[in-house]
Amino acid sequence: MNENQREFLENCKKNNVIGKIQINHNLSKYTWFGVAGNAEIFYMPPNIEELAKVLEINRDKLPVTVIGAGSNIIIRDGGIFGLVIKLGKEFSQIKLHNDCIEVGAATYDRVLSNYCQKNEIGGMEFYFGIPGTLGGAVRMNAGCYNYETKDVFIKAKCVDYRGQVSEISNSKELFSYRESNIPQDMIICDVYMQKKIASKNAISLKMKEVDDQRKKAQPQQIKTAGSTFKNPKDQTDKKAWEIIEEAGLKNFELQGIYFSSKHSNFIVNNQTKSANIIEDFGEYVRSDVKKKLGISLNWEIKIFGER
Numbered sequence: 001m002n003e004n005q006r007e008f009l010e011n012c013k014k015n016n017v018i019g020k021i022q023i024n025h026n027l028s029k030y031t032w033f034g035v036a037g038n039a040e041i042f043y044m045p046p047n048i049e050e051l052a053k054v055l056e057i058n059r060d061k062l063p064v065t066v067i068g069a070g071s072n073i074i075i076r077d078g079g080i081f082g083l084v085i086k087l088g089k090e091f092s093q094i095k096l097h098n099d100c101i102e103v104g105a106a107t108y109d110r111v112l113s114n115y116c117q118k119n120e121i122g123g124m125e126f127y128f129g130i131p132g133t134l135g136g137a138v139r140m141n142a143g144c145y146n147y148e149t150k151d152v153f154i155k156a157k158c159v160d161y162r163g164q165v166s167e168i169s170n171s172k173e174l175f176s177y178r179e180s181n182i183p184q185d186m187i188i189c190d191v192y193m194q195k196k197i198a199s200k201n202a203i204s205l206k207m208k209e210v211d212d213q214r215k216k217a218q219p220q221q222i223k224t225a226g227s228t229f230k231n232p233k234d235q236t237d238k239k240a241w242e243i244i245e246e247a248g249l250k251n252f253e254l255q256g257i258y259f260s261s262k263h264s265n266f267i268v269n270n271q272t273k274s275a276n277i278i279e280d281f282g283e284y285v286r287s288d289v290k291k292k293l294g295i296s297l298n299w300e301i302k303i304f305g306e307r
């Protein structure tokens with residue numbers, strides 16, 4: 001145990017912190033790629049008060065990283081210094097209010113979609129196909145088939161890295177393509193979503209459409225993180241997968257990492273040695289596309305940790 005870890009544990013003990021704290025905790029099982037380094041300190045808070053308490057105790061001493069379902073991240077082999085937060089199952093409650101739905105940020109998108117179908121609330125069908133949590137969906141402005149999180153988001157209750165709780169409301173500037181401008185030092189805890197009444201049949205049909213389209217266009221049951229690169233809308237109308245194919249990289253492989261034959265922007269990880277190789281694969285693709293086509297591809301996947 002190092003000095004950071006010892007001091008952190010002592011402070012948590014002094015302040016009667018509740019929740020699971022783990023030291024040098026391997027994060028492989030928290031990422032869809034299935035390979036990752038360790039968290040120096042890993043904490044799963046049971047509620048917003050304990051989360052705020054821990055962040056206040058830490059108060060900028062150690063860097064903080066938050067992860068959701070790990071469906072859009074690479075965690076490098078050297079692991080993440082400081083405190084890694086993952087909201088526990090206690091943050092997965094859904095409450096129906098008169099004018100909105102309140103959703104815990106650890107709720108899986110698919111669970112929300114199913115809940116809304118049951119309760120005849122429209123507009124959340126697109127979440128049926130996205131494998132992340134609501135916190136990740138808000139951070140990434142996740143979406144598909146012309147729907148995005150920004151279309152249904154009202155506001156979120158967040159805790160910043162110093163333990164201050166605040167609310168952030170939707171605005172024109174808050175979201176853009178696969179990004180949100182919610183400050184990087186905010187942990188999204190509770191999300192308020194629009195409640196539009198719709199018929200169960202109509203909702204079921206839309207969910208089926210989403211599911212069918214996804215099964216047709218995307219690989220299933222593989223180690224991936226979804227779209228690797230954003231569509232470079234500022235440079236071309238072509239999608240990232242088209243650009244990858246045009247650059248002749250559809251069948252490129254690096255030590256067990258390759259693109260899915262069903263979707264040329266989905267990386268398949270078929271090895272268990274290293275997360276760094278996945279990043280190397282992506283960086284090779286970026287530089288080769290730049291060299292051959294002059295297009296800059298930017299990562300949609302978020303990359304954390306040390307090499």
Ligand SMILES: Cc1cc2nc3c(=O)[nH]c(=O)nc-3n(C[C@H](O)[C@H](O)[C@H](O)COP(=O)(O)OP(=O)(O)OC[C@H]3O[C@@H](n4cnc5c(N)ncnc54)[C@H](O)[C@@H]3O)c2cc1C
Pocket residue numbers: 032065066067068069070071072073087105129130131132133134135136137138139140141142143144186187188189224225226227302
């Ligand atoms: C098979 C597959 C299909 C996919 N299809 C789609 C798709 O159609 N559309 C789409 O948009 N995405 C898609 N994705 C990508 C991914 O599912 C989404 O980006 C999802 O919203 C990420 O959520 P997550 O909980 O997994 O977040 P993570 O991957 O764990 O984290 C992603 C980012 O969100 C941040 N974050 C997570 N939780 C919080 C929180 N509570 N507070 C603050 N920040 C947080 C993390 O710090 C990180 O920056 C797909 C991924 C896979 C594997």
